[in-house]
Amino acid sequence: MKIVTTVQRLCFALGLAALVPCALALEIPGNPPAKDILDQQVTIGARSLVLPEGRWTYIAQAQWTTSQGPPPRSPVYAAYAMDVQNGRMRSGIVLEMPSRTTLGADWKAERCNSHNPQYSEDFGSTLALPECLQIFKRTGHLLGIQADFYAQAQQWVQAKSVRLPGPVYEVVYTKYAHNDYGRIRVFVPAQSMDNDEEMLAWAKQLPDALRSLMEKRDTSAKLPMLPPLPAEAVVDTTAVLPLASGAAPMIVPYTASGFAKVDDIDALPFKTETVRKIYRQWLDLPLPRAFAFSSEKVIATAGLDPADVTEPADPSDRALARCRRISKTPCQLYAVDNVVVWVKPADAPAP
Structure with missing residues (x-):
């Protein structure tokens, strides 16, 4: 009886092992x-x-x-x-x-x-x-x-x-x-x-x-x-990079998409004067800065010291986070610092 029980247990264990993959x-x-x-x-x-x-x-x-x-x-x-x-x-x-x-x-x-x-x-x-x-x-x-x-x-x-x-x-x-x-x-x-x-x-x-x-x-x-990925590309840029003594803050830069120059107001994927006004004001803000949008909202951010300390220090992350909190549709970055990073889909209308 003991032999039978042992065999049964072994078969059960083997069965479980076979199920793992x-x-x-x-x-x-x-x-x-x-x-x-x-x-x-x-x-x-x-x-x-x-x-x-x-x-x-x-x-x-x-x-x-x-x-x-x-x-x-x-x-x-x-x-x-x-x-x-x-x-x-x-x-x-x-x-x-x-x-x-x-x-x-x-x-x-x-x-x-x-x-x-x-x-x-x-x-x-x-x-x-x-x-x-x-x-x-x-x-x-x-x-x-x-x-x-x-x-x-x-x-x-x-x-x-x-x-x-x-x-x-x-x-x-x-x-x-x-x-x-x-x-x-x-x-x-x-x-x-x-x-x-x-x-x-x-x-x-x-x-x-x-x-x-x-x-x-x-x-x-x-x-x-x-x-x-090279070492500089795997840094978690949701936070500011460590600073050397006396050095200025540094954030990994974004690459321009080639869609437009950052100061080309007419290229904005929004045609309302309100958005243009917000964007013009954003262009006067100091670096680092970011401009994000969804089909409903636009968000402009700048600086490394948000009033709410729970928000990301990086303006790009902060702009996206704020946009996602108030928008029901996907949020995207349009521009970061002095470059436009947005890519207009070839087969889709601008928002």
């Missing part, structure tokens, strides 16, 4: 965002992508059905995972794949047709089975008015007060097979790379690393390791 695994169809990715893997259907080491969170999901192949159409999922370290975005990935094989699929309508990439390679692929690697350099990420999928990610970033990195590279690798496909977008802060050639060298690893996963010849693949 399942409890940790992030299966996109069954797990709505936001969730910490405890096992560094994102799974869609039978395929899993192993993420580089980091603090990854699953922050957005979209779903649709394939446009090719005979019915029933296969569900397609896109999932956004972001690596956040020291309160700043280190990198982000969007993985897109059908959850099951689409028999008899014809991908002729699914082209690698994004415009104006910095780099593009089609590997001599055919019209029916396209493959492409593209690199874009963006002036910002998750800024402005976003569509549904990226709006989810933007809302999570704002709710967690994640600091976005300014200019980013967007690397897109797409591979269509006879009955399956996959697409990945990787967002890498430009600060992480010494130059465009370093970004290209990293991106060129993706086809060999992921092609068999996208074609479903393998059910698991690992994304190549991403470079770390």
